[in-house]
Amino acid sequence: MNITTDASVFIARLDRARSEMKRTGVDALILSLGHDMPYLMGYLAMPLERLTMLVVPRDGEASLIIPRLEGPRVQELPGVFTMIPWNETEDPVAIAHALLGAAQTIAVGDQMWSRFLVDLLALRPSSKYVRSVTVMEALRSRKDAAEIAALVAAGAAADRVAAQLHAGDIPMVGRTEAQVSKDISARLIAEGHQKVNFAIVAAGENAASPHHHAGDRVIKHGEIVLCDFGGTMNGYCSDITRCVHLGEPPKEISDAYDVLFEAQAAAVLAGKVGVTCESVDAAARRVIDAAGYGEYFVHRTGHGIGMEEHEDPYMVSGNTTLLAAGHAYSVEPGIYIPNKWGMRLEDIVVATENGPMPVNHANHHLVILDK
Secondary structure, three states: OEOOOOHHHHHHHHHHHHHHHHHHOOOEEEEOOOOHHHHHHOEOOOOOOOOOEEEEEOOOOEEEEEEHHHHHHOOOOOOOEEEEEEOOOOOHHHHHHHHHOOOOEEEEOOOOOHHHHHHHHHHOOOOEEEEOHHHHHHHHOEOOHHHHHHHHHHHHHHHHHHHHHHOOOOOOOOOEHHHHHHHHHHHHHHOOOOEEEEEEEEEHHHHHOOOOOOOOOEOOOOOEEEEEEEEEEOOEEOOEEEEEEEOOOOHHHHHHHHHHHHHHHHHHHHOOOOOEHHHHHHHHHHHHHHOOOHHHOOOOOEEEOOOOOOEEEEEOOOOOOEOOOOEEEEEOOEEEEOOOEEEEOEEEEEEEOOEEEEOOOOOOOOEEEOO
């Protein structure tokens, strides 16, 4: 899978990676499974027992070590990397060892199979090994223009599904949560996503479980239904949560939703360049605490998003990272009353020099449906 074929995007990212390697004292970067590698050169490796590895020296050309049978899946990009296919009788770890040359401090991808790292350790016992996050966090957490455009497109597609939900185009009463989840998933694909990452549908008391798995529970009139869904579109993720109520909501739920609406809006507005990530969390929490629902807001306010659904930075108490232009993250406060009901409201937001830019614009109110 290639995320894009624009070589200039990857050349710029590799230049940034080498600058970060120089700043952090890393001599070489080795990446395998996960999304760091496709971020730098476009190819997402399959989780095979055969080694695929991108070797990026601080001063030199990047090389992709790949099983020969996987080579046809790679879009070659001259000037970005050189492809080194290996045969079944060759030792790919030895190839990596040779490419690393005199490198002493090596940053290793978090998701590399341990079997390959153990073999490399035996070949290079005097080298120092650090996590790839040392280099990659600063790059991937701040989205470039191409990434922001991809997030905006994915968010717009998710918005279109949310609009269908709000219009009553997705029948609820009398269907199981799983059936509605399948319906939402199909609509994400129809709107341009290549993959559905999740489609949470939680009715009534099930909505009090933030990560409820949609099952055979039949949805009834008179209930709140929480729908949290997202997927991958052209390599980048969407993530949105909207709630509907089937029939007129009781005052308890409508009043609580008013609090949630205010908390989410406050947290979105708080996301200005230069403020701490924890201050975004605090902005939502202050509103919910003041209304007496503090103990029922049981998770952080948000997570970073990009090629992965959850990545840096996280909007949580204790995270003093300063928001910077290009940070993309969710804002999703929730209120969950055990065994009764739950609600969450979520948008993706990008920090910009001109203020927070929400990616999602679907109706934020508690929409009332009768079917």
